[in-house]
Structure formats: structure tokens, C-alpha cells
Amino acid sequence: MNPESKLLLEKLDKRFAATDKRFDGIERQIQSNHDSASTRILALEQATKVFDEWRPSIEGVVYDLKIEVGKLSTMKMEVGKITKY
Template sequence: MNPDIKLVLDTMSKHFEDQDARWEKRFAEHDEKWERKFLETDTAQDVRASQIERAADALEQWQPEIEGSVDDLRLEVKKLNKYYERATIDHPVEAPLLPTTPLLPARRTSASASTHWPNGHRVDTNAREDGFGSVTTIVHPPPKGGCLSCCQGL
């Protein structure tokens, strides 16, 4: 073999061995790093799982107590219904709580009754006398705000 080629092959071989050693070292570092990460994650998951198990145990212990309370309430309501039904049978109510006949609308006053209904949206300012057949020629003063020319003709 040519000594120059042998020198090149030895150099390349040494370079590849050095590169392999660097890769192995790098992989070993990353393996350690990943092993630590996996251990931390496993530990965190174990802690979370134990917390979830404790919460589930607390809920399971709490459930029968709540169910018992609900059953007690159900029995009390049944007793109240029974006593109410018995009381309504023993002592019927003479008058219903709400009227059963419809209410009639309010009546108007009879036609013969004199009523003073409102006159528009203001107070009536008519200063003339009430009634018909007045024989006097006295001219009454005009109402407030009125003029003599329009009110004298009336």
C-alpha cells in the first residue's frame, strides 16, 4: 500500500474515532439529562396521583353522609305533606283564598246624579252664570285672559 494513502487512511480513522468518542460523550450527557427529566416527571405524576386519590377518597366518604341527609329531608317532606293533607280533610276551609267568581267592573253613577267631570286638561275659567233663562242685561266681566271684544258677543 502506498505510504501516503496509508497516512491519509490512518488520519481519517483517527478523526472518525475522535468523532465517535465525542458523539458517545454527548449521548451520555443527554441520556443523563433525559433520565433526570423522566425521574422528575415520574415524581411529579406520583404526587398528583396521590392528591387525586386523596380527593376521591374524601368525596367517597362525603357521599353517604349527603345521601343520608337527602333521605332525611325527603322523609320530613313526606311527613309534612301527610299532615297537611290530614289537616285539610279534618278542617276544610270555608272560604277560598282567592275569589272564585269574577269581579264585576265598577258601575257608573246614575244619570240623575250631578257629577262634576273634569273639563279638559285645565281648570275651567268660565265666569258666566250657570243656568238658562236669565233676563238681566248685565254684562259680566270677561274670564281671565279674555278680551272684551270677543266675550261681549257671547
């Protein structure tokens, strides 16, 4: 093999090595981003599950409060009628 070809191959090897390092870094970054996104998605799914379990009880409380407010409105009207007479 002539010296020019050998020099050219060495330069190509260095470039390929540098490119491999860059791709390894990019792959690690992509994997890190994927892991981070997966963790966030799992946390959101768990939070959604908690809210789905919590919602019926809160809707019941809100319904009870509406009934009580309705009763208070009725009582207010009755007290207003009594004070007029």
C-alpha cells in the first residue's frame, strides 16, 4: 500500500471515529429524552387515574351543596315574607 493511500485511510478512520462519537452522544441524548418523557407520561396517567376516582365523590358533594343552597334560598324567601307581615 502506498503512503498516500495509508494517510488517506488514517484520515478516514479518524473521521469515522469522530462521527461514531457524535452519534453515540446523540443516541444517549435521545434515550435520555425518551426515558424522561416516559416518566412524565406515567405520572400524568397516574394523576388522571386519581382524578377519575376522585370526581364522583366531588360531584356528589357539589350536588348536596346545590340542594342545601336551594333550601337556604327557600328559607330566605320565607323569612322575607314573615318580616313583611
